[in-house]
Amino acid sequence: xxxxxxxxxxxxxxxxxxxxxxxxxFRDNNGLxxxxxxxxxxxxxxxxxxxxxxxxxxxxxxxxxQQPDVQPNPAHKxxxxxxxxxxxxxxxxxxxxxxxxxxxxxxxxxxxxxxLLSARCCKTGRAIVWQDDFDDTTExxxxxxxxxxxxxxxxxxxxxxxxxxxxxxxxxxxxxxxxGTSGQVYPAANFVAMAAxxxxxxxxxxxEPSQQNSLFDEHIVGRAGxxxxxxxx
Ligand code: BV8
Numbered sequence: 001x002x003x004x005x006x007x008x009x010x011x012x013x014x015x016x017x018x019x020x021x022x023x024x025x026f027r028d029n030n031g032l033x034x035x036x037x038x039x040x041x042x043x044x045x046x047x048x049x050x051x052x053x054x055x056x057x058x059x060x061x062x063x064x065x066q067q068p069d070v071q072p073n074p075a076h077k078x079x080x081x082x083x084x085x086x087x088x089x090x091x092x093x094x095x096x097x098x099x100x101x102x103x104x105x106x107x108x109x110x111x112x113x114x115x116l117l118s119a120r121c122c123k124t125g126r127a128i129v130w131q132d133d134f135d136d137t138t139e140x141x142x143x144x145x146x147x148x149x150x151x152x153x154x155x156x157x158x159x160x161x162x163x164x165x166x167x168x169x170x171x172x173x174x175x176x177x178x179x180g181t182s183g184q185v186y187p188a189a190n191f192v193a194m195a196a197x198x199x200x201x202x203x204x205x206x207x208e209p210s211q212q213n214s215l216f217d218e219h220i221v222g223r224a225g226x227x228x229x230x231x232x233x
Pocket of ligand 1: 016020185
């Protein structure tokens with residue numbers, strides 16, 4: 001992605017932006033983690049211990065995402081409109097692994113926690129589009145037959161993607177907007193402090209105050225799908 005670090009407006013989204021599309025968040029009632037221990041499904045150790053369980057967890061989420069009634073909601077569409085208006089001065093950093101921002105029309109997106117609809121070769125780390133279900137005979141299709149594939153997801157204890165570009169973008173942002181994230185997962189939870197240190201105006205749009213709420217200049221409480229269309233208008 002060219003000119004990724006020119007943006008004046010950096011937006012960080014979390015699971016709350018996709019909630020109104022029907023995708024479960026992580027920490028709300030009946031969230032994703034309630035049905036699974038994080039250690040079992042979102043760590044390299046969990047994958048090594050029981051790849052079939054981890055494959056099932058991500059197969060479930062991919063199947064949910066590919067349901068016909070799961071579509072970009074007004075929050076996604078408002079962010080696509082914002083990118084249209086700002087062009088290179090806009091950057092969307094998402095913790096989400098769904099493709100709803102892309103389907104709404106955003107292009108300047110960095111998926112810092114990976115993507116549900118791609119897989120990664122365990123040997124080479126190369127990611128390829130992967131729409132099918134994983135199963136325990138999932139074999140590598142990219143290089144070495146017989147090598148295992150894993151979800152193209154950043155698990156706990158793994159380094160998030162695009163960190164250099166994100167740090168550079170935060171260093172020169174004029175505005176940082178966090179939307180639909182509980183601010184409980186690092187390093188994303190640190191982004192508001194990093195943006196503020198660079199002099200950016202910081203805004204939180206969330207259903208309830210996040211763990212980082214006190215660090216923001218401005219707070220807008222509400223559903224992203226209702227607040228964002230007005231905010232962007
Ligand atoms: C790393 C897998 C080192 C993808 C996920 C301090 C510093 C650095 C690291 C740590 C640290 N302390 C602890 C750590 C380790 C750890 C961590 O943060 N642990 C936490 C639990 C304390 N972090 C890591 O391991 C990370 N790696 O640090 O490496 C490093 C660091 C920097 C540079 C180099 C090396 C890796 C973290 C990635 C883990 N992977 N998931 C997947 O399966 O999806 S995290 C998981 O949580 C998802 O990715 C999710 O996106 C993310 C954050 O959750 P949210 O998106 O915020 O969702 P949540 O449900 O929590 O909140 C939703 C919010 O929306 C709520 O506030 C709700 O009120 C609101 N909402 C709901 N509906 C709406 C709404 N808002 C608006 N409108 C609505 N309609």
